[in-house]
Amino acid sequence: MSDARTTTTVVTGGAVAAPRMATPRVATxxxxxxxxxPDWGNLLVHLALAACxxxxxxxxxxxxxxxxxxxxxxxxxxxxxxxxxxxxxNYLEAWRRSGMARLxxxxxxxxxxxxxxxxxxxxxxxxxxxxxxxxGAGLVFWSIFLTLMLxxxxxxxxxxxxxxxxxxxxxxxxxxxxxMASATATFxxxxxxxxxxxxxxxxxxxxxxxxxxxxxxFLLPLSWANIAALFVVLFIYGWNEYFWPLLITxxxxxxxxxxxxxxxxxxxGTELPTWNLIMAGxxxxxxxxxxxxxxxxxxxxxxxxxxxx
Amino acid sequence: xxxxxxxxxxxxxxxxxxxxxxxxxxxxxPAGKSLYLSVFKSPPFGGRDVFIGLDNFVALLTDRxxxxxxxxxxxxxxxxxxxxxxxxxxxxxxxxxKIRGLAVYRTALLWPYGIAPAVAxxxxxxxxxxxxxxxxxxxxxxxxxxxxxxxxxxxxxxxVILATSWTHLGYNIAFxxxxxxxxxxxxxxAANVDGAGPVRKFTAIIVPLISPVTFYLVVVNMxxxxxxxxxxxxxxxxxxxxxxxxxxxxxxWKDGFVGLNLGSSAAQSxxxxxxxxxLTMLQFRFAEKKVTY
Numbered sequence: 001m002s003d004a005r006t007t008t009t010v011v012t013g014g015a016v017a018a019p020r021m022a023t024p025r026v027a028t029x030x031x032x033x034x035x036x037x038p039d040w041g042n043l044l045v046h047l048a049l050a051a052c053x054x055x056x057x058x059x060x061x062x063x064x065x066x067x068x069x070x071x072x073x074x075x076x077x078x079x080x081x082x083x084x085x086x087x088x089x090n091y092l093e094a095w096r097r098s099g100m101a102r103l104x105x106x107x108x109x110x111x112x113x114x115x116x117x118x119x120x121x122x123x124x125x126x127x128x129x130x131x132x133x134x135x136g137a138g139l140v141f142w143s144i145f146l147t148l149m150l151x152x153x154x155x156x157x158x159x160x161x162x163x164x165x166x167x168x169x170x171x172x173x174x175x176x177x178x179x180m181a182s183a184t185a186t187f188x189x190x191x192x193x194x195x196x197x198x199x200x201x202x203x204x205x206x207x208x209x210x211x212x213x214x215x216x217x218f219l220l221p222l223s224w225a226n227i228a229a230l231f232v233v234l235f236i237y238g239w240n241e242y243f244w245p246l247l248i249t250x251x252x253x254x255x256x257x258x259x260x261x262x263x264x265x266x267x268x269g270t271e272l273p274t275w276n277l278i279m280a281g282x283x284x285x286x287x288x289x290x291x292x293x294x295x296x297x298x299x300x301x302x303x304x305x306x307x308x309x
Numbered sequence: 310x311x312x313x314x315x316x317x318x319x320x321x322x323x324x325x326x327x328x329x330x331x332x333x334x335x336x337x338x339p340a341g342k343s344l345y346l347s348v349f350k351s352p353p354f355g356g357r358d359v360f361i362g363l364d365n366f367v368a369l370l371t372d373r374x375x376x377x378x379x380x381x382x383x384x385x386x387x388x389x390x391x392x393x394x395x396x397x398x399x400x401x402x403x404x405x406x407k408i409r410g411l412a413v414y415r416t417a418l419l420w421p422y423g424i425a426p427a428v429a430x431x432x433x434x435x436x437x438x439x440x441x442x443x444x445x446x447x448x449x450x451x452x453x454x455x456x457x458x459x460x461x462x463x464x465x466x467x468x469v470i471l472a473t474s475w476t477h478l479g480y481n482i483a484f485x486x487x488x489x490x491x492x493x494x495x496x497x498x499a500a501n502v503d504g505a506g507p508v509r510k511f512t513a514i515i516v517p518l519i520s521p522v523t524f525y526l527v528v529v530n531m532x533x534x535x536x537x538x539x540x541x542x543x544x545x546x547x548x549x550x551x552x553x554x555x556x557x558x559x560x561x562w563k564d565g566f567v568g569l570n571l572g573s574s575a576a577q578s579x580x581x582x583x584x585x586x587x588l589t590m591l592q593f594r595f596a597e598k599k600v601t602y
Contacts, residue, residue, distance in 0.1 A: 045406045052400050053417040063432045075441045125328040132321035133314045140325050147336050149589050151536040153558045154582040157565050157574055158342035159335055178335040201313040211315040240425035242540030258425045262544045275435055282428050289423035297416050305487050
């Protein structure tokens with residue numbers, strides 16, 4: 001959907017040179033087609049871009065190919081670069097051996113929990129900062145800003161200790177809540193609220209709407225685009241987080257898929273590495289976030305760019 | 310501009326409470342505790358903390374391994390930043406030509422960002438696999454050099470740098486495309502009228518106009534490489550061979566959680582804190598849009 005829209009703009013943009021005043025649309029297109037000569041520069045650009053896409057896609061293609069081969073095909077020389085027929089059995093075996101169902105459910109809970117939690121608490125605090133005058137507002141704002149400078153590695157041991165004291169090791173709360181503070185999301189909502197005309201809040205007040213009603217019935221409906229954009233970016237962040245889940249989960253039950261995958265790789269020399277199964281596991285681990293980007297591309301780009309300002 | 314505000318004494322505090330609680334409990338308290346631990350000697354299995362001043366830092370700064378991890382971090386960060394920023398700019402400039410199918414290309418270039426660096430690392434691990442991987446296989450026709458990441462430190466470093474850059478390129482492409490599309494068409498048309506060729510347009514117009522974006526991306530990529538790259542190291546090389554890919558974050562984890570040397574690990578946290586504060590300051594110093602309250 002988003003693609004169709006952007007493409008249209010690009011196409012009209014490219015046709016700017018064609019006379020378009022009172023001419024009917026069909027005629028314009030026809031005219032433009034006659035004028036166009038083979039454009040070698042454009043062709044080169046297309047070729048170069050296609051090459052870039054191919055280079056970027058190759059590792060994924062290779063992983064996919066390996067995931068469909070039997071182990072003797074995987075280790076044969078020269079390497080086979082075409083898919084084989086073992087896709088179903090490899091994926092079933094990798095699914096069974098890694099406990100994939102549980103891993104994927106855990107990752108989904110963590111990714112959605114982190115994304116929704118961050119968005120919710122950031123909306124509330126941005127709302128408080130923009131629509132209320134209260135002592136300590138500046139302090140709150142700057143303390144949120146400071147979290148930007150405290151990524152997980154600089155506070156890892158004590159955070160682990162705090163989560164342990166709360167009894168949150170191996171729990172979903174432990175996996176999500178410590179990641180929920182978000183300076184970028186708070187700034188994004190604050191920026192957005194500041195662009196909303198004052199009259200809206202005035203009108204709401206005249207109608208007797210309290211602040212919570214205003215937040216729920218006015219601001220929330222206006223914020224969907226920002227919420228969707230943030231959600232995509234934060235979902236991917238949550239899904240792919242490695243350090244934190246590795247530390248605070250010790251039971252197989254609570255592992256996320258990015259961590260669980262490492263388990264498929266044998267570290268001792270005695271085991272034969274089943275690379276086809278490892279690649280099948282990798283495909284299953286990367287599919288959900290990549291699918292989210294592909295299907296929500298417009299939101300993803302908006303979220304990436306706007307949340308970083 | 311004066312904004313309408315809701316008159317309410319306690320509600321705003323209630324609204325900021327969740328965020329403030331999370332920041333205090335999981336950010337400020339632990340960060341403070343890191344500072345505290347870094348100047349104490351704490352027995353890992355309980356007992357009294359003993360104040361030892363800067364001894365933990367002195368021990369680190371005289372430790373050859375720590376220097377190696379700092380150097381590895383810089384090599385890793387420079388590699389990832391260099392490849393993904395320069396690559397991102399080149400690809401974005403290509404994609405920004407007035408051609409059909411821009412949206413399709415953008416999608417086709419962005420998706421690797423969804424792949425966790427650790428998962429990318431596992432895929433690259435097999436591509437680099439000394440016995441079965443496709444890269445050593447093809448290189449064996451060109452050179453007799455043993456291209457084995459399990460034995461050669463720099464090959465292992467190249468592996469994790471390439472895997473990380475692969476996932477991160479799309480991020481930079483997205484930002485560069487947004488920046489390029491903000492360049493007014495009139496500027497480019499003027500250059501066309503003046504007869505500037507593509508190379509000249511790139512060096513004389515695009516690079517200077519895009520430099521704020523470039524600067525921003527360099528900082529963000531550095532921060533990413535320094536602080537979010539534990540996964541790829543842990544999943545693929547475990548810091549090896551030897552300690553050739555042991556970056557600062559990995560060493561911090563190893564010393565703290567495997568070696569149980571809490572004081573040293575905390576001191577490493579504090580040093581990393583200084584790094585991230587420096588990088589963030591740099592970013593906001595030069596950012597076009599400053600955050601003001």
